[in-house]
Amino acid sequence: MYQQVKEYWKNLIEEQLHQIAQEKGVDASLVRAAGELAVNTTPSPDMGDLAFPLFPFAKVLRTSPQNIAQEIVKRLKEVEGVSPDSLLPSGPYLNVFIDIPQLARSLRESVCAEGDEYGHTDLFEGKRMMVEFSCPNTNKPLHLGHLRNDAIGESISHILKANKAEVEKVNLINNRGIHICKSMLAYQKFSEGETPESSGIKGDHLVGKYYVRYAAWEKEDPSALIQAQQMLRKWEEGDEEVMDLWNRMNRWTIEGIEETYRKTGVSFDSYYYESDTYTLGKDTILKGLEDGIFYRAEDSSIWIDLEDIKLDKKVLLRKDGTSLYLTQDIGTAIQRHEKWPFDSLIYVVASEQAYHFKVLFHVLAKLGYQWAGNLYHLSYGMVNLPEGKMKSREGTVVDADDLIASLTAMAKDEIIAKNREKEVGDIDDVSEKIARGALNYYLLQPSPTKDMIFNPAESISFNGNTGPYLQYMGARISSMLAKWEVMKDEYGDVPFEPSLLSVQDERELIKMIALWPSLVAQAAREYNPSIITSFLYDLSRTFSRYYHDHAVLKGESRELIVARVALVTMVLQVLKNAYALVGIPFLESM
């Protein structure tokens, strides 16, 4: 809608530019060649809403941008339906005040009608998009790095859906390999048969405990690694005892991880297991060898030459015939496309694996899969701590469950400190939702592609630019609207008069509401949830100032109250719709 308003003014001004050119005997194509007319926002609202810089046309029209602005204004004033008050030449810019009341009126209709879907676009209509994320190992619990991955994957999936894509969220469980055997071996040796039930330790943490135990043992006993390799061979042979232990421990880990998913609001449409896909990868490589796409080295390992993409050579299958990470991923991709033919597949994986995906996509293309061109690596940056990198050896890895638990406890303390226990209802539920919102917001604020520093103290603070701040705005509006419900019968006869919404912040809020759909589309095009989080913060901050300065339910007139309630209702709807895209639970009360 805002888009239409922009287009409307842009077309009007372009028309005038061409007319001026014509009168000066300048060819229209020269004006076009000078560049497209840019539509900007003004530095401050009292200078108008839209700004059209006219620098590019100065040369072809052989006059200053200032003169062009004046000239266009003069002409536009003659144009039918253009209010002279809406034009403000400002030096080399031509600024425009848009018709906010009219915008508000039509917004009110669409926000009301579309509700939770207001802002959704048809950008990806008819597209089947698969999103892979999380992909945990089954030898330890989730840590902070996974949380960023999960937050991005989950959010992107929602954003794509909001643009009408059909989305399949997939998880790939890394449940095989030497690292898995290590925790199994240590468990066999040192556990005395303890289980999550007997020990009271969450399954993933219990397995993780033995992964750590292995590392200690390996230092004392040089045969540890050999034993682990032996176990891997036994696993590949399907040894009953090993398979049994493997199944049991995998189950513990996955159940534990799924509990963490529930707490962070993460879910999947389907799970893939590397133990199921690695043989398909292997077969595909062998077929590629037959077809002459790959070659066999002297030691009988299989390679691909990456000269085409200016890279080195890469191993696809070990000399003993066992498969690698790349081998598995090839199998997984093929299997996925068979099961759920996608138009695109987005891998949410850390930037350190950029090289891997470059090679993967290339190999799949070489193998002749048409869809290889529709694979995309959404490469996100590392999560570091203020002291530097997380290092498991130094025990600085931030455990996901611990972090969530302390955030939840903090939220609960805050509710109690503010004496809000009665109002919030289920205090544990609300605390958990505040923690989840705080975490997701913190993780989604920076651009996904950039490395970020996770400051635990800061993430735990609920003041300032944080998830709880955003939730608080939603709760405050909800509380206002609850009061309105009680009094609204007396206002049934009062019409909505948007021209009463004339203070600066009201105009700003209306523009933001109007802008929302274009941001939903932008976030999808760029695979970038931080577009949504920064919008949320802007909207909340503006609203916060607004309701602080202007009474909604105690407005000076009945008409003003009705107009403001309508505005506030729209703000709440947009907030809710935005929360939903970035994993911030909506709270009616907090």
Next chain:
RNA sequence: GCGCCAAUAGCUCAGCUGGAUAGAGCAACAGCCUUCUAAGCUGUGGGUCUCAGGUUCGAAUCCUGAUUGGCGUACCA
């Protein structure tokens, strides 16, 4: 060595396809709760946008080079 990425306030981050005096939060300081929840609001201080060139009417933004940092370049994942 080579490749990819980043560098903006003391710290953490925004800054749209180049456009008007570069913005937030935290931290510091000063105000605001008989008034719709103070998880809030307002104000003050704080910047040679790493450096050097270039393109342009105009560069934090684009190009080149340098510096610093991160990641990768494994028959690990």
